[in-house]
Amino acid sequence: MEKKTYHNLHPQSMCPAFGGLRVLSRIEGARVCLVADQGCLYGLTFVSHFYAARRSIVSPELMNVQISGGTMIDDVRATIDEIASDPSVTFIPVVSTCVAETAGIPEELLPERAGNARVALVRLPAFQIKTHPEAKDVTVANLLKRFGDFDAPKHRKSLVLIGEIFPVDAMATGSVLQRIGVESVISIPAGDLDDYVEAARAGACAVLHPFYEKTAELLRERGMRIVSGNPVGAGATGEWIKRVGEALDLDRTRVREVAEEEKARAAGVVAKFDGVSGAVIVAGYEGNELPVVRLLLEAGLDVPYASTSIARTPLGEEDHQLLSMLGTEIRYRKYLEEDMQAVEEYEPDLVIGTTSLDSFAKERGIPAIYYTNNISARPLFFAAGAGTVLGMVAGLLGRKEAFRKMKEYFTLP
Numbered sequence: 001m002e003k004k005t006y007h008n009l010h011p012q013s014m015c016p017a018f019g020g021l022r023v024l025s026r027i028e029g030a031r032v033c034l035v036a037d038q039g040c041l042y043g044l045t046f047v048s049h050f051y052a053a054r055r056s057i058v059s060p061e062l063m064n065v066q067i068s069g070g071t072m073i074d075d076v077r078a079t080i081d082e083i084a085s086d087p088s089v090t091f092i093p094v095v096s097t098c099v100a101e102t103a104g105i106p107e108e109l110l111p112e113r114a115g116n117a118r119v120a121l122v123r124l125p126a127f128q129i130k131t132h133p134e135a136k137d138v139t140v141a142n143l144l145k146r147f148g149d150f151d152a153p154k155h156r157k158s159l160v161l162i163g164e165i166f167p168v169d170a171m172a173t174g175s176v177l178q179r180i181g182v183e184s185v186i187s188i189p190a191g192d193l194d195d196y197v198e199a200a201r202a203g204a205c206a207v208l209h210p211f212y213e214k215t216a217e218l219l220r221e222r223g224m225r226i227v228s229g230n231p232v233g234a235g236a237t238g239e240w241i242k243r244v245g246e247a248l249d250l251d252r253t254r255v256r257e258v259a260e261e262e263k264a265r266a267a268g269v270v271a272k273f274d275g276v277s278g279a280v281i282v283a284g285y286e287g288n289e290l291p292v293v294r295l296l297l298e299a300g301l302d303v304p305y306a307s308t309s310i311a312r313t314p315l316g317e318e319d320h321q322l323l324s325m326l327g328t329e330i331r332y333r334k335y336l337e338e339d340m341q342a343v344e345e346y347e348p349d350l351v352i353g354t355t356s357l358d359s360f361a362k363e364r365g366i367p368a369i370y371y372t373n374n375i376s377a378r379p380l381f382f383a384a385g386a387g388t389v390l391g392m393v394a395g396l397l398g399r400k401e402a403f404r405k406m407k408e409y410f411t412l413p
């Protein structure tokens with residue numbers, strides 16, 4: 001197939017507001033009031049039902065006449081009252097999006113409470129927040145700032161985990177943390193608003209994904225110790241456990257023992273994939289792609305190119321340095337066209353990408369899977385996560401010939 005030069009036209013992210021809606025609509029008792037135009041409402045209702053909590057979103061009718069006619073704030077207040085007339089609603093997040101007038105909605109004109117519900121404004125305009133992962137960060141930081149009980153006495157041996165993870169990873173993480181002496185763990189984004197209140201009392205915070213910059217900054221400013229990294233792959237698993245132990249001042253011997261044990265278990269799993277080889281391109285838009293690349297590199301695979309929707313951040317800098325040193329070309333704020341160009345240039349054996357990139361790769365007979373459905377829907381942490389992800393990748397690399405034959409079959413003579 002002829003190679004061509006692409007022009008960067010399609011930045012890759014879902015609508016940023018979706019990231020916030022995902023966090024907010026999963027909170028028990030929450031009913032979102034979306035202040036947006038009809039087009040946004042249609043799209044966001046659709047994706048929220050697929051990828052968030054399958055809850056309805058309520059919105060004031062905002063046509064040109066309301067937006068330009070000065071009645072918008074009254075319409076929003078009336079909608080809040082209507083939502084609050086249901087006594088089971090305990091939290092009304094008011095989400096404003098891209099339309100300039102809705103983005104600038106004055107918070108002081110909104111009530112703090114309505115009926116049984118607390119009300120909070122979360123601004124998520126895409127012209128300011130570029131991607132849906134970063135909108136999750138803005139939302140979490142907003143909730144912690146508003147509801148976190150930072151003045152209450154601290155729980156010195158309690159840890160906040162920031163970042164959505166697969167349920168099995170949450171269980172594995174909880175069990176390891178218990179073994180090193182962590183007394184309680186609060187996972188954010190949480191399904192209960194009280195967890196945001198409580199999170200502010202923890203002794204330290206482990207930020208599992210690199211895009212939670214605003215959240216980390218807020219907690220750091222309030223005196224909490226921040227642990228970066230995540231237990232993905234052998235080396236990072238041992239290191240992460242030690243960092244948590246240090247941040248919470250836990251028993252050093254115990255922490256070292258558990259760290260070595262978990263590191264050895266993960267290394268044992270990674271070693272089982274010694275014979276697997278191939279070039280893999282990782283090009284998701286979830287913001288947590290680089291640890292996956294790190295795991296693949298640790299298993300001896302070649303990752304010539306990786307891309308993500310988020311910006312380069314200090315929390316992801318360690319991975320950036322390591323991956324660059326090992327030869328991976330990394331693109332932040334990537335465009336679909338950059339990913340396509342990389343597929344043509346590197347001709348990989350497997351693509352773990354967005355749906356659009358996957359179609360592009362499959363047309364060329366290259367096995368390709370959707371990052372979000374395959375990586376985010378599997379364990380990734382500790383030995384079990386390494387085994388699951390590497391097992392899947394090894395299986396797909398073995399199917400290259402099947403994809404080649406399929407392409408041949410469908411290619412007209």
Ligand code: SF4
Nearest residue numbers: 015017040097098126
């Ligand atoms: S206009 Fe903004 S809020 Fe609406 S769908 Fe597009 S990116 Fe999302």
